[in-house]
Amino acid sequence: MTISTEETAAPAPQEGGAACPMDYILRMLMGPWTTYIVYNLRAFGPQRFGELKRRVAGISAKMLTERLRTLEGAGLIKRDYEATIPPKVTYSLTPRGHELDEVLEKLGEVAVRWQAEDRAARKTELKAA
Amino acid sequence: MTISTEETAAPAPQEGGAACPMDYILRMLMGPWTTYIVYNLRAFGPQRFGELKRRVAGISAKMLTERLRTLEGAGLIKRDYEATIPPKVTYSLTPRGHELDEVLEKLGEVAVRWQAEDRAARKTELKAA
DNA sequence: CTCTGCAGTTACGATTTGGTACCTACTTGA
DNA sequence: TCAAGTAGGTACCAAATCGTAACTGCAGAG
Numbered sequence: 001m002t003i004s005t006e007e008t009a010a011p012a013p014q015e016g017g018a019a020c021p022m023d024y025i026l027r028m029l030m031g032p033w034t035t036y037i038v039y040n041l042r043a044f045g046p047q048r049f050g051e052l053k054r055r056v057a058g059i060s061a062k063m064l065t066e067r068l069r070t071l072e073g074a075g076l077i078k079r080d081y082e083a084t085i086p087p088k089v090t091y092s093l094t095p096r097g098h099e100l101d102e103v104l105e106k107l108g109e110v111a112v113r114w115q116a117e118d119r120a121a122r123k124t125e126l127k128a129a
Numbered sequence: 130m131t132i133s134t135e136e137t138a139a140p141a142p143q144e145g146g147a148a149c150p151m152d153y154i155l156r157m158l159m160g161p162w163t164t165y166i167v168y169n170l171r172a173f174g175p176q177r178f179g180e181l182k183r184r185v186a187g188i189s190a191k192m193l194t195e196r197l198r199t200l201e202g203a204g205l206i207k208r209d210y211e212a213t214i215p216p217k218v219t220y221s222l223t224p225r226g227h228e229l230d231e232v233l234e235k236l237g238e239v240a241v242r243w244q245a246e247d248r249a250a251r252k253t254e255l256k257a258a
Numbered sequence: 259c260t261c262t263g264c265a266g267t268t269a270c271g272a273t274t275t276g277g278t279a280c281c282t283a284c285t286t287g288a
Numbered sequence: 289t290c291a292a293g294t295a296g297g298t299a300c301c302a303a304a305t306c307g308t309a310a311c312t313g314c315a316g317a318g
Contacts, residue, residue, distance in 0.1 A: 021240035022168070030159045032276085039151070049295055060277060065296060085284055086294035099239050106232045111150035114225070161306085178265055189307055194266060214314055215264035 028074050029100075033059050033067050038097065039104055041077060046092035076100070157203050158229075162188050162196050167226060168233055170206060175221035205229070 029035050033056065040055050041047065047055070053064050068091060071077045076097035082088040158164050162185065169184050170176065176184070182193050197220060200206045205226035211217040 021244040022164070022237060023240075025236060025240045025243065026164055030161070030164075032159070035151070035155055035159075050293085061296065062278090062298095063276065066276095081295095084294095086286095087284090087296090089295060096243070099242070103232060103235045103239060106235055107154065108151060110228050110232060111152075111154045113228070114154065115150040179263080182265095190266065191268095191308090192306070195306095210265095215316095216266090216314095218265060 028070070028076070031067060031070065033063060034071065035104070037064070037067055037071065038076065038093070038100060041091060041093050041097070042101060042104065046080075046090050049089050049091070052091060071097075157199070157205070160196060160199065162192060163200065164233070166193070166196055166200065167205065167222070167229060170220060170222050170226070171230060171233065175209075175219050178218050178220070181220065200226075 072079050075094055078092050078094050080090045201208050204223055207221050207223050209219045
């Protein structure tokens with residue numbers, strides 16, 4: 001996958017190189033649950049593992065761990081480990097993570113609009129039938 | 130996956146219902162190539178199948194077909210079939226598809242910024258070493 | 259007369275993915 | 289003494305995904 005910002009048909013580096021800026025960011029967000037986790041971290045603030053897992057509802061511990069590690073590796077979230085007993089691990093968005101706020105907000109707007117439109121369309125459909 | 134727009138912890142419908150507006154839209158964009166296809170359709174205007182395939186570079190005909198059908202089903206793109214010989218099939222964004230413009234743009238901005246930052250960081254790293 | 263391109267579809271097969279179950283080590287509470 | 293909760297790690301297995309190759313029917317080019 002390669003997305004150019006230029007309007008002039010980027011020659012598409014077949015080597016799979018990260019020549020395109022969107023590439024990286026999309027791979028990050030595309031994973032299952034990923035956007036949802038970021039969204040929750042943003043909406044409810046820093047959270048501990050168990051809290052987050054309960055909130056996401058349906059995700060397995062394995063998935064959550066993997067996603068969190070990936071996000072951490074990308075510098076989108078921060079992992080604070082307190083070696084108490086029992087251990088406390090708190091996850092929070094980094095400044096970089098917060099740079100997605102606007103995108104998520106825009107996406108949310110569109111999503112809400114579409115949902116409303118679809119609901120209206122269904123109602124009309126029912127009336128017609 | 131369920132994302133609430135409310136700040137008040139949506140009770141998370143376990144039935145997998147589409148109670149959350151982000152849900153639907155994310156599933157749509159999350160598929161591989163999907164965003165890239167939409168991006169290309171936006172950047173280069175309506176395109177025929179072969180054109181698009183050449184532009185995306187790396188995608189298989191099967192994938193492209195499948196993605197296009199999904200996007201069509203979601204009402205994001207329009208499929209114009211001309212039964213000439215050889216047949217011409219042109220794909221274009223619908224008004225609904227264009228509603229993603231802003232999101233894609235925002236995403237692009239972030240992507241470019243991160244890429245620049247990372248490049249700068251790598252340069253500093255090299256200097257330090 | 260065969261080759262190519264159009265816009266796909268289909269079958270097959272390998273890889274990846276994601277879930278389930280079970281394990282850690284330690285403390286608190288019953 | 290036994291169970292539960294903390295934050296995971298590991299192994300295994302079924303299912304979904306994605307690529308490859310081969311097929312469609314027809315026309316124009318060589």
